[in-house]
Amino acid sequence: MNDVDQWPALADLADRYGIARDYWDWQGNRVPVAITTVQAMLAALDVDASTDEAVRTAIAAHEEAPWRRVVPLVTVGRAGTAAEVLVHVPHGVEVAVTVTLEGGGTASATQVTHDVAPRTVDGTVTGEARFQLPADLPPGYHTLRADGGDVAGEGLLVVAPDRLDLPPALARQVWGLMTQLYSVRSRESWGVGDFGDLAGLARWGADLGAAFVLVNPLHAGEPVPPMEDSPYLPTSRRFLNPIYVRVTDIPEVDGLDPADQGRVAAHGEGQFDDGDLIDRQASYAAKLAALELVHAVPRSAARERAYAEFCAQQGADLDRFATWCALAESLGEVEWPAELQDPDDPAVAAAAERLADRVDFFRWLQWVSDEQLAAAQSAALDAGMSVGVLTDLAVGVHPAGAEVWTLGRVLARGLTVGAPPDAFNQRGQDWSQPPWRPDVLAEQGYAPYRAVLRAALRHAGGLRIDHVMGLFRLWCIPEGGSPVEGAYLRYDYEAMVSILLLEAHRGGAFVVGEDLGVVEPFVRDYLAERGVLGTSILWFEMDDGRARPPETWRELCLATVTTHDLPPTAGYLTREHIRLRESLGLLTRSVEEELEAAAHEQEAVLSQLRERGMVDGGAEEQEVVEALHELLTRSPSRLLGVMVSDLVGDRRTQNQPGTHREYPNWRVPLSGPDGKPLLLEDLADLPRPRSLAERLNRTRDS
Secondary structure (H helix, E strand, O other): OOEHHHOHHHHHHHHHOOEOOEEEOOOOOEEEOEHHHHHHHHHHOOOOOOOHHHHHHHHHHHHHHHHHOOOOOEEEEEOOOOOEEEEEEEOOOOOEEEEEOOOOOEEEOEEEOOOOOOEEEOOEEEEEEEEEOOOOOOOEEEEEEEEEOOEEEEEEEEEEOOOOOOOHHHOOOEEEEEEOHHHOEOOOOOOOOOHHHHHHHHHHHHHHOOOEEEEOOOEEOOOOOOOOOOOOOOOEEEEEOHHHOOHHHOHHHHHOOHHHHHHHHHHHOOOOOOOOOOOHHHHHHHHHHHHHHHHOOOOOHHHHHHHHHHHHHHHHHHHHHHHHHHHHHHHOOOOOOHHHOOOOOHHHHHHHHHOHHHHHHHHHHHHHHHHHHHHHHHHHHHOOOOOEEEEEEOOOOOOOOHHHHHHHHHEOOOEEEEEOOOOOOOOOEEEEEOOEOHHHHHHOOOHHHHHHHHHHHOOOOEEEEOOHHHHOEEEEEEOOOOHHHOEEEEOOHHHHHHHHHHHHHHHOOEEEEOOOOOOOHHHHHHHHHOOOEEEEEHHHOEEOOEEOOHHHOOOOEEEEOOOOOOOOHHHHHOOHHHHHHHHOOOOOOOHHHHHHHHHHHHHHHHHHHHHOOOOOOOOOHHHHHHHHHHHHHOOOOOEEEEEHHHHHOOOOOOOOOOOOOOOOOOOOOOEOOOOOEOEHHHHOOOHHHHHHHHHHHHHHHO
8 A cells, every 4th residue: 555544653754744644636535645745745855754764763853853942933923812932941940031022122921830741852851831922012023032041042923913904995895907917018018018007007997996906926037038928937926027127117218328219119119919929038038138228327326326225125135136147147048057056155156246247237127127016006096096006926936946046945845836636627737836845934934935925015005825725735746746646735824824914914905815726624714814815706606506696705805707717708608718628638527528517507607697687598798797797796705806808808818727838828918809919008999898897886886
């Protein structure tokens, strides 16, 4: 047998490191995890489980690890609640525990009864004491310190809001736009929707009555072409993708001499392609060439100060990222020399000095990107949006990208994140992204995670967390294995969610968790208790094959008709997604069974429209699409999301999960019902978006 439960000691070790020994598949069957999977996952966490002796040694080390620290690496508490902490010092030694507050000042903890026998650790008889922390500690990152005789220790104390309060903008139900930014292009954006288009889209949406615009992850991609098409496979989530920069909006463009201004204009000419697909590579190559010209222009004293302040604020993280970009540009796709694979190696510092101009160029690109995203958020708010931009946080990063290089051990090597088989991809998925290591995250006080959250919240009214279940567990696949050979790796979700809430609280933002797919029963309840909104897709709100009335949906929720992983509603109604998955070989049931199931699902929803008098049997496509969105307004959900593709009658799928090169994922431009690409300038003259928006506004306010 290869079932890990047949090896009890290994099962015990797996439990200690948060590796699940089984899971429930999409059809409700229990699936045991193989011994080889557990061993490979433990190896990725630097735990040897190859023999009985190695397993016993690892169990003993895990048991003693907390006793070797005076205080835990990280203690998590909630504001208004007295958290407790275990302290380990030589037995019989008196110990005092204090808290140094992030904003200054100190507080003392109180020892409480704790009857636990001492144990000998590394030759020292060690005792364990329990302390209760004050309940009135403010939210923040504080330092916990214990002093006992000649022994002292420090750890991080995270105090988070018990619940994230919704901002005043969400005091009532609001609706907003959802789109893949790159797909919404204008005559000014050189073939790829950019930050200028984001501002324009926000102004257009505000005129329709939208409160927000939710976009795809804007994380950094490769520094030079070829660039990964998927915004969900970035090179770093800590920084932005300069492909979204509008070159002509940079103030220094006006300082170019006439010849260089002509060169910049020439790079932009012909970059808009009204063909079938977006060509990121050509667009980014043209932008980089123009951006290099602009980078060389001397900045005014005020602009120089602003750039210096940005660099100082971003600190060493920005320097490392820019160094990686310069090295990646210089070395290309060849394997890097060993001395350049460690960012702390002196050879990296020498290379950065040699490439100083390129390092500064990539550092400057981040400043320009940051300025333009901030300007887009300001434009959204100035136009009347009550929330503005909602950013999206991807699950992970490219396995050979900047974040892997800069963060080192905090990302597990030898594992990739994905998803087990489900109804929409019955062979499972491998997203090729290395997962966080729970143990190293704690060692580093969750600093890399905190930095990623701060970056995502920097110029946003709210944050969507893709696959929010990843804060609780991630489906991890050992290197060389298939998605069905994976297992779940668990995280300290109290720490992960509390830090998320603390960062959102500081940014005055709210959080939406994408909680679709396989979700443990307690997760949605836990997130709701902490004030994190969930996600409801109309087609997925089913009970035993019957559509749930929207009045029964969650209040803390972003409710939508569709999502970027499905066709726009006009295409979904014709079951285009079934035929697409069949053509790509992604089905494990016959296409006839899938079409029948889809027809039953759609009829369950459409019957609600007829029963409520929203449509009749002969309703046209546009009327059905509008009625489906009106149905959302009958829910108590605080946020309603409308895909821009649904507003204009688009039909084509942006992304087909589980494919890489088989389908042009993330390269489909916004198009009309006829399949012809639309420009941002075209939207104001279209009657269809205003018709749907007016119906939403009318029914939501009634």
